[in-house]
Amino acid sequence: MVTISIGYEETDAIQLTRVDSNFFEGQNPYPAPPCQREWRNQLLPFFFDKQPEQPLLMLKEGKALIGVDLVSAAFYLLSGWQEYFSEERDQHGRYPYIASVQYRYGFVTVPVVNYYFDILKTAVEHVTGQPLRPLRWAGGAAWAAFITHDIDNLYSAWKAPAKAALRQGKLLRFGRQLWQHFTHKDAWNNLAQVQQTVAEYGAKSTFFFLPKNRPDANGTPNSDYALALILPQIKALADAGAEIQLHGSIGTATDTDQLMREAAMRMLPYRNEQSSMPGIRFHYLSWEPRATPALLDDLAFEYDTTLGFPEHFGFRNSYCLPFYLFDFQRGRAHDFLEIPLNVMDATLYHPNYLRLRPDEILPALVPMFKEIERFGGVCTVLWHNENFDPANEHNGPQQFRAIMEYLRAHSVYFVNSLDICVSVS
């Protein structure tokens, strides 16, 4: 084992260029605009780059000089500094994508921090004279995919077409929809089918269930089902090897008592061996950077997988591997693992988000997939059960299958969170 020093001093084997700024002593959410530099034929933004005329990496005998303060730049993005110190929130209390540096400088689909670490890796390899082997997933796979489903609705597929029929005055069609509703299984009541579809690709599903049925005080809907009434269905999924986790309802991201009540659901008998790592994703991707991480530590969650921008696929913390978020209150890492969310079905086709044509979806995602593959990361996909309804031709089962086929064809290793937590620890 070789020990090498990375720092700002002449005596450090890997010497970073110190940026004379007290940025991290202040509370400004945004540093000076990044400089653009090229690394391995890729133009990348570099924050804390005060001497752009200096080469990015200079290799000397037994020493490497890095022309940028890479540690500060990586910390800034990975810690989520911008959302912690920004006051901006959307109507659901979330930090908006359009406020982010990823949006402003156009790098949401590039895991910039992985590139920063690649520069450091090159420097370490030069100084030690030894190659650093990348992490490999089971079976030697270069990268992994985590396939997840938030279960918001089981019984509401009939509502939109019935309402449309009523609005158009087509009473016969409306009557047929109602008849269908009362006599047939709803198209969204499809959990076993979701699991089977995913299993066809050799993948495992992780389901997140919402314990709260009533809408929140502002009228934002929670689930359309009562958790207590679907326990047999959940047990069947668990018995077939699915992972069962908590989908925190509206409000739980900032309310300890409410989250504690819902977290107690962990004790329900449907939890299985696969779910021994208590994890969570918040409904509506709710997340308050100043409160939520501390709640997750307090309630001893092993992991969260909420952190993606609802408005755009990509990398909210500019990193494509699971990581520990920085705890701004205690000045150390949080205890729970963050498994970043990369692509959600609703992002791809939604009045408030993107409106991709069905044939645009896969081509739009492929560059991001290639980045994750390049760095041996985890690609987290969220596809709601309601979007396995064949009636959905925008972001429905066909678009999901196209993604799964791409992942399988590129030799991804399909993981659940237990696999991830074991690999990382």
Ligand SMILES: [Zn+2]
């Ligand atoms: Zn949800």
